[in-house]
Structure formats: C-alpha cells, structure tokens
Amino acid sequence: MSLYDIIITSKWVSFYQYTRKNYNDNAKNEVRCMEKLPEMSDDRSRYRENAVHGTPQFPMKLYINNFQWYTNHVIDWHWHPELEFAVVLAGSVDVSVNDSVFRVSEGEGFFINSNTMHMERPAEGSPEPLMATVCFMPEFIGDCGGDLIYRRYVAPVVSDPFLRAMKLIPQIGWQGDILAKLREMHAMYGSEEWGTELLLRNTVAQVWYVLAVNLRVEPQDTQLRAAAGLSEQRLKAMLSFIQENYSRELTVDEIAASANISRSECFRCFRSMISKKPVAYLNEYRLKAAAELLLGTDMQITEICFACGFGHSSYFGKMFRQYYGVTPKQFRTQSRSLSR
Secondary structure (H helix, E strand, O other): OOHHHHHHHHHOOOOOOOOOOOOOOOOOOOOOOOOOOOOOOOOOOOOOOOOOOOOOOOOEEEEEEEHHHOHHHOEEEEOOOOEEEEEEEEOEEEEEEOOEEEEEEOOOEEEEOOOOOEEEEEOOOOOOOEEEEEEEOHHHOOOOOOOHHHHHHHHHHHOOOOOOEEEEOOOOHHHHHHHHHHHHHHHOOOOOOOOHHHHHHHHHHHHHHHHHHHHOOOOOOHHHHHHHOHHHHHHHHHHHHHHHHOOOOOOHHHHHHOOOOOHHHHHHHHHHHHOOOHHHHHHHHHHHHHHHHHHHOOOOHHHHHHHOOOOOHHHHHHHHHHHHOOOHHHHHHHHHHHHO
C-alpha cells in the first residue's frame, strides 16, 4: 500500500458505512457524492463522502466508484439497508458476499440485496476498476406498509435468505436489459436538469420489474429463512460490537458474547463469512482508526495508541509498521509533506 493511497482515502472517506445507523442519522447532511465536507466533530475522519445514499424525501443515490479512493484499493466489508446495483465500467472486480466470491468484468454488473455483508476489490492483474453504482431504499419502489407493490414485488426479494447477491451478465437477455438501464442512470449522473428525479425513479422501477418478473421470488418458510441468515446476523452483531468498543481491551469471549454464541462459533462465523480471525479484524480496525487520528489530529502517538485500544506502544508500533510499511511517526511526517 502506498502512503498516497492512505492520504487520499482519508480525504475521500469510504462510500460505505460500517454501522447500521447510516441512514436517518445522516440524512440531514444532504450533499453531492464526492463533495468535501468541513471537519465533523462526531467522526474520526477529517472528510466524509456522502454516505447517506439519498435522503428520506428521495432515498436513492448514484455513485461513480474509483478504487484508488479506498485504503488498499478495497471497499472493505460492510452492509447497508439500501438495495445496490452496479455495472463495471472498466477493469474487473472481485465481489465477496458472505462466504462466496464472484468476478465481475467490464460490461458486467451485480446486485446486492438489502443488509447483505459484502466487499469489493480489484481482480488480480486488473487495471484500476471503475464502477457505476445505484443504491436505493426498498421503499423507493413501494411503501413499506400495506402497499401492494411492496408486499408482492419487493418484500419477497428483500427477505429471501438465498438471494443475497447475484452477478449480472449481458449474455442473458433480461440481465443485459438491467445493465442497459444502469448505464442509462449512469448517463444521468450529476444532472441537474428538471425532471431528472422522475426519470431516475422510473428507471429504478423498470430495473426492479425486470428483476422481479424473472426471479419470481416467493416467500420462503420462516424457519428456513431464519436459519439461512443466522451466521450473517451474528457476524453483523460482532462487527458492530467491535466498532463500538475497539478503543478498550477486548477479548474473543466478549466478542462472542455480543452475539450470544460460543467462542468456537465466533471463530467459525468469522472464518466462514470474511475469512479472518476475530482478533485480526479487531487489529485491522484499530490500525485504520489510528491512521485517521494520525492524519486528522495533533494527538501524541502514545495517546493514539491507547485511544485505539492498544495496550503497549511498542506493540502498536510493530503492528502499524507491519500493516502500513512505516512507523506511526513516519506515516504522519510523510503524509503532511505530501499534503503540502
């Protein structure tokens, strides 16, 4: 990883959020995608990209994703309540969804269901990928109440444990139609022309119509649904617990207890879902938090060490160097010289 990549990431904070309070808490901050914001006291980062995916009044958003904006060029594990469709405009992307991985090349795309854990990274040997993405809340298609459209065409898809994601390829006619609609929306990116919102909503509805008609998802047995999504829900609970408590000493037993499971089941969930051990994920999260504090504050390195949950400065320095290739002091000094 280059130091430049880390600095860029700090200024264009990741497209996604790592907690589930990402919508209503932030909806008031209606800004354009990729617009720099002033420093926010309630966030560790100096800049925040628009992570709202629209507003309550218009709950959808278009994005252009350049992987150079992310740490290690990876959109790390995350989930969000919005439905997500994407088309790859250049390069190839490896999409991880729970315990599976599929490759999406230029001209192809993918669908990610609501609240599904996923990660994207450039495919090995691929030039830097570029993606056009649209995210929208389920109620953008049909109201989440007694609405016929929502009950018949949206809820069965959103609640289906076996449809967490799917690859879209142009060789399959109806999937090619969806990809064409995604490119239509991509062409509207940044448009302020009067009536654009109507065109976007209609196009999203057309995309969903094609998906719903061709999949024809029927409600599944409730016990089967609960069993299929159990590991994912447990992992989400543990990741949220880590993100809320990383600044203090944590044990694997505490992480497991946050999801009401045993220590061995905790290891199994992490291994099967994101191919990491709990402590490895915890340390990576702490190191990323430390890097943001080094870039965005004047805190002493020792203060940052303890603020991010590391009990010893020597261990912190060793872990930081292993992960970033430089010491915390070198990281801060070099980043400031590059920023000038």
